[in-house]
Amino acid sequence: MADDDEIILSELSDDELVLQMHDDLYDGLKEEIEEGVNILIARKWTPYDVLTKALVAGMTIVGADFRDGILFVPEVLLAANAMKGGMAILKPLLIATGAPRMGKMVIGTVKGDIHDIGKNLVGMMMEGAGFEVKDLGINNSVEKYLEAMEAEKPDILGMSALLTTTMPYMKVVIDTMKEKGMREDYIVLVGGAPLNEEFSKAIGADAYCRDAAVAVETAKAYMLRKHNRATA
Amino acid sequence: MDQPNDIDLTETGLAPRQSGSVLLIACGALAHEVLALIKANDWQHMDVQCLPAKLHLYPEKITAEVERTVQEHRAQYQSLFVLYADCGTGGLLQAKCAELGVEMIEGPHCYSFFEGNATFATHLDTEISAFYLTDFLVRQFDAFVWKPMGLDRYPQLRDTYFGNYTKLVYQAQTNDPALNAKAADCANRLGLAYERRFTGYGDLATTMERIAQ
Numbered sequence: 352m353a354d355d356d357e358i359i360l361s362e363l364s365d366d367e368l369v370l371q372m373h374d375d376l377y378d379g380l381k382e383e384i385e386e387g388v389n390i391l392i393a394r395k396w397t398p399y400d401v402l403t404k405a406l407v408a409g410m411t412i413v414g415a416d417f418r419d420g421i422l423f424v425p426e427v428l429l430a431a432n433a434m435k436g437g438m439a440i441l442k443p444l445l446i447a448t449g450a451p452r453m454g455k456m457v458i459g460t461v462k463g464d465i466h467d468i469g470k471n472l473v474g475m476m477m478e479g480a481g482f483e484v485k486d487l488g489i490n491n492s493v494e495k496y497l498e499a500m501e502a503e504k505p506d507i508l509g510m511s512a513l514l515t516t517t518m519p520y521m522k523v524v525i526d527t528m529k530e531k532g533m534r535e536d537y538i539v540l541v542g543g544a545p546l547n548e549e550f551s552k553a554i555g556a557d558a559y560c561r562d563a564a565v566a567v568e569t570a571k572a573y574m575l576r577k578h579n580r581a582t583a
Numbered sequence: 584m585d586q587p588n589d590i591d592l593t594e595t596g597l598a599p600r601q602s603g604s605v606l607l608i609a610c611g612a613l614a615h616e617v618l619a620l621i622k623a624n625d626w627q628h629m630d631v632q633c634l635p636a637k638l639h640l641y642p643e644k645i646t647a648e649v650e651r652t653v654q655e656h657r658a659q660y661q662s663l664f665v666l667y668a669d670c671g672t673g674g675l676l677q678a679k680c681a682e683l684g685v686e687m688i689e690g691p692h693c694y695s696f697f698e699g700n701a702t703f704a705t706h707l708d709t710e711i712s713a714f715y716l717t718d719f720l721v722r723q724f725d726a727f728v729w730k731p732m733g734l735d736r737y738p739q740l741r742d743t744y745f746g747n748y749t750k751l752v753y754q755a756q757t758n759d760p761a762l763n764a765k766a767a768d769c770a771n772r773l774g775l776a777y778e779r780r781f782t783g784y785g786d787l788a789t790t791m792e793r794i795a796q
Contacts, residue, residue, distance in 0.1 A: 425733025428740055463711050465747035489747055490711065515669045515691040516707060544642065545673035 360386050365394065369405050376409035377416075379429025381436040388437040398444035399451065406437050407479045414476075414564035424468075431472055438478060451481055454574045457499045458509035459487030461520040466513035469542060469563070473509060476563040477570060482507075493524045500537065506577065507570055510556075512543040522554035529555070538573045540566060587614055587633075589723050597633035601659065604628045605794060608652050609666035611636030612719040613693065616756055616784055617666060617791070626795045632656065636719070640731050642671030646679050653683050664794050666787070668692045688790050693717060696786040697754050712749040714775060718756045721766045729772070741774060750776040756784060 360383065363371055368387055375383040384406070391401045413430045416422040422430075456477055460470050467489050474484045485503045487495060500508060508528075512518040521541050528534040534555070541551050542560040551559030557573060560566035587597050592611035599606060609617050611633040621629050632652055638645050645667060653663055665680055665687035680687045690696040694715040695703040720727055729735055732744055751773060753766035763779055770777035 423733070425737050425740055428733075428743055429737060432743075463708060465712050467747060468743065515671060515673060518673065545669075545671045547673050547675060549675075550673055 361390055365391070365396075369408075372405045373409035373412055376406065376430050376433050377413055377422075377426075379426065379433050381433040384433040384437045385440060388440045392440070392444065397450075398441045398448055402438075402441050402445065402450070402479060406434050406441075407476075410434055410476065410479065411564065414562065418562065418564070427472070428468065431475055434479070435475060438475065442478075452483060453481040453571060454506040454577075455483040455485070455503065456507040456509055456570065457485045457487060457496070457503050457505040458511070459491040459496065459499070460489040460511045460513075461517050461524070462490055462492045463520060464512050464514055464517035465489045466511070466543075469513070469544070470509070470511040472563040473511070473542065473560070473566045476567050477509075480567045480571065482570065493520075493527045496524050497527065497531070500533070505537065506574060507538045507540060509540045509542070509566070511541070512546065515545045518543060518545055518550065519554075521556065525555045538570070538577065540569060540573075542566060586618070589719065590726075592633060592719075593636045593723055593726055596635045597631060599630045599632040599656070601630070603630035604661040605630065606656050606660040606663045607631045607666050607791075607794070608649060608656075608663060609633050610639070610670070610693070612639065612717065612723075613666055613787065615719065616787060620784060620788055620791050624792070624795065626791070629791075629795065630660070636723070636727075639670065639727070645670055646672050646675045649676060650679055650683065653685055657685075662794075664688075666790075668696055686794075688787065690786065693787075694754060696790070697756065697782045697784065698780070699782075699785045710752075712747060713752045713778075714745065714748045714750070714773065715752050715754055716766055716769060717754050718759070718762055721753060721762050721769060724765070724769045728769075745773050745775065748773070748775055750778055753777070753779045754782045755779055756782060 358371060360368060360371065368390060372384060372387040387405060388401055391405060410430065413422060413427060417427050458470055458474050460467050474486050477484050485499060487499055510521045510524060512521060525539060539556045540558050540560050541556045546559055548559050558569045560569050592614050596611045597614050605628055607617060607629060609631055614633045617631055634648050638648060649665055649667060657663055663685050665685055667676060668688055668690040669676060670692055688696055690700045697717060734741055751770035767777045
């Protein structure tokens, strides 16, 4: 008798495989996700479809259950790690096939702060949503943000902080952008555990994003507005 | 007052005696230190209500819980004082306390006021990769750090959480060799260098002395 628990991914239909990949992402199974991505690519799926229908759709379920208190940070990190495995396969293929690009983001944790879990999740979900992401890492001075904006010409600047003591540095960056007359050239999104909507408004950011999924939706909405302004 | 146990302080907090003129509304993680200071100074007019220390795992809930406790008890006492620092509330607790007309202890978190806010501020820039534990957090390391972060189930996540940290600083409120050994073991489990730093009660003591007068 066959082992009922054994699922052979390559024997599943496309629809079954995509659903199984959602389950595997949910369970943080990196190797299975990598295998699933390779199977779909071998079946002539476009990299963009693999990304959106298998990975992003799966992570959307993870994000919703995190927000509803069904999943917790460790499980989200494992799911993100699994998605990262799939993304590593897809990234060069997406570039090669000219998949749609939503825009470009420079993202980094502010000076004095070494926390990057939230930032990394946002970066990954933004990439999944079709944004090009330049990640500056942790402990970024205003000079590093400005250099990156100059070099990368992003649409969006994302800043992250986990500490009450470091989050005011976001205002230093935004004030410097204002002084240099460049604030209006960028969409500024901020996030991190101690932040809130009021703080975001007070420092002059465009929006506070409470989690990675919100960051993606907010970024998309602002890009649409920017596009509409440009074409009006 | 009997010494409360750490599990109760973590899960349910500590109920007030319902006597005295000053109510301190404190984090459960500070209970032992607050009670020790009250006993040492014979501040019999001070009563303590501790909220569950596990609220620190959900800082967004702290402000509402403090407000609820202030409203519940303010008619019974001449004055109330909040022994929470900002504690990840992003200024919301400070704003709420101001609205309620209740004072709170200064500082971004207990690591800062235990060491002394002025001293802590001097090494903010040079010690950004330090992970701090207090006496309470050393005793409750598994309940507060290891398990909530899922490291009991997914040890492979350790470096995802702690890869950017370089050392664990044990801010010792008391001289206890057993806690020192346990803190060193915590550092080892997290893959971090270890430093013990005796702080005593720091600004918690001076703040309570001021309230007591």
